[in-house]
Structures are given as C-alpha cells and as structure tokens.
Amino acid sequence: MTTKRSKLTRPRAVVVGLTVLSLTGCGSSADGARDTAAQFQEAIAGGDTEAACGLLAPTTVEELESTSQASCPDALSEVDLEAAGDPAVVEVYGRNAQVKFPDDALFLTESGQDWLVIAAGCTPRGDRPYDCEVKGD
C-alpha cells in the first residue's frame, strides 16, 4: 500500500488576524458629519456664505467658482439652497458621509480631523446620482 502524502503546500497552523472594522459610522464620525452639515445649513440660512464656503471641500469650491466666475461667497449667495430642519439621517462609510435633511441632502468627506461638504442642495434621482445645486467636479 502506498502512503500518499498530500500534495499542495498547506499551512500547518493558520492564524487569522481580523481587523476590527468600523462597519458603520462610529459615533464620533457621525457626530462630526452631522455637526458640519448643521453648521453649513445654519450659515446658509443666516446668509453667512463666507462661513459656508469655509466648510466646502476644495474641489467643490473650485467647481463653484469656475462655473459662476465669481468668488465662492458670491457664487453661493446665488444658489438656491434649502436650509430647513434638523439632520434626519446620518450615514457614514469610511471617510464619506451623507446627511439627510427634511428637504434635501448633503454629502461630506473627511479631511484630517474635519468634515467638509462635497455636495449640497441634493435631491434623489432613483438609481442615478443625486442632483445637487452645489457639487465638486
């Protein structure tokens, strides 16, 4: 009788190290995104477009200024953004977030310790990307 050794190389002992994942937004991330979104909406509601621009992501500012041929605060004052209500739903995945308000939604991204708005005044279009009044390229 032939004793046949198993053929392919097999690890004799396998240690699987699993990274503990943040499977949804952890509390602090969700809070940060919610706070930034609320600050942005408050700035818009108060007409403080300077402050609102300070919360936008760089590519969003660039797109806004190149489209309108005006500075960010001036361009933002021309945009019709809904600014009402409290954040209803906050979803964080990795370094991006979506904050839904009663009448529109914002998308945000994390940069360093801050959350920045990449798109605002967004309304859903089914399976297509949201239609946003303000967004990056």
Next chain:
Amino acid sequence: MRGTIRNNSLSIFFGVIFLLALIGQALTGVALYNEQQVASGLDQIGLGRYLTSSAFAVDVSENWQSEYLQFLLYIFATVWFVQKGSPESKELDKTGRESDEEQKVGKYAEAKSPEWAKAGGWRLAVFSRSLGIVMGLIFLLSWLVQYLAGRVAFNEEQLANLQDPYGFAEYLGSPEFWNRTLQNWQSEFLAVGSMAVLSIYLRQRGSPESKPVGAEHSATAQEG
C-alpha cells in the same frame, strides 16, 4: 537551530514572503489612497488609519477567501475525483474515504499515530475531517469579512459619487460583491485545474509536486 530552520524551511519561506507581500500591499495601498486624496485637495491619511480601513480589509479578505476555497475544494475533490497521469491524483481505484487500514485509524493505528486517530468515536470523526473543517472555517470567515468590509468600502464610493449607500441585503445581491468574489474564484480554479493537468505531461525535477522526470505520462499518483 540550523537544523530547525532547514526542517521548517518551506513554511518559513512562505511565511516570510507572505509578510513582505502584505507589507508591500499596505504601503502601496496607502500611497494609492493618498494620491486620490491629494487629487481632491484633501489631507492624506497615515498608515495606521489605512490598515484599519475597510478598503484594506476587503482587498486582503477577498484574496484570502478564494485561496482557502481553492484548497478546501481541492482537499474534498481529490477524495472522490481522480486524474489519470497526474501526481495530484490518488490512484484510479482508490476513490473515496478509503478503509480504516489504509488510513491507519482505530485498531490499525500505529504507535506514533495521533491520539485522536486511535480514539475512535467523535474524536476520530472530527480529526478525520479536521483539515477540511479548518480550511472551510477560514474560507467562510474571510468571505464574511469581505462582505462586511466590502459593503463599507463600496458605500464609501457610492457617497463619493453622490449615490445612496446599499443596505446589507442589497449589497449581498449586488454585482460588486459577486464580481469581487468570482474574479478571484475563476483564477483559483484555473490554477488548480492547470496544475492537475500540466503535471501529467510536464516535470520539475526534485519537486514532490511533480512526477519523477522519467516517469511515464500515464503514471498516476507518483511523486518525485
């Protein structure tokens, strides 16, 4: 010391190149991620942050699950299926789980056989399947991590594209999840099938994965 290293050189070799490759994957992964951050005018992230990201976890786990599935299927398939002329196959008349005598269990166990092989009962039943059980568990665990981390990484992209994130059930049925899965599976199945067939006609002198160079092509279950 030198003898210990030589006697375990195969596992040491693969352990070392595995770690080097994983470190390389991590370093190039964070570099790629930061290229995209810079392009968007955003702050770069550190290696620690990247290592705990879903993007890294899904990239690692999708490959792990397919590798362990490959070995799992090979372990089971070679019990029942044979390939004439392949050193990867058992002899053509030995399909199945074989007799206790051939497997050296129960009353046929030898002095140095593992205790559970001598024991009989549930311990023998478990030990007789232990390789498949462990490989199967690692496969399932890796696949689960791929699914969980993959959903987060996918949703991160969805939000970047101004689209709604997917729920757990939606992601399970998504093309993204199955495409990640199947692109890995097809390559593993091809590699194993190729190994079984190519080794019928080709040789690698000195390797137990090959038949002896002078062995005839029709010789089955021979090792070099």
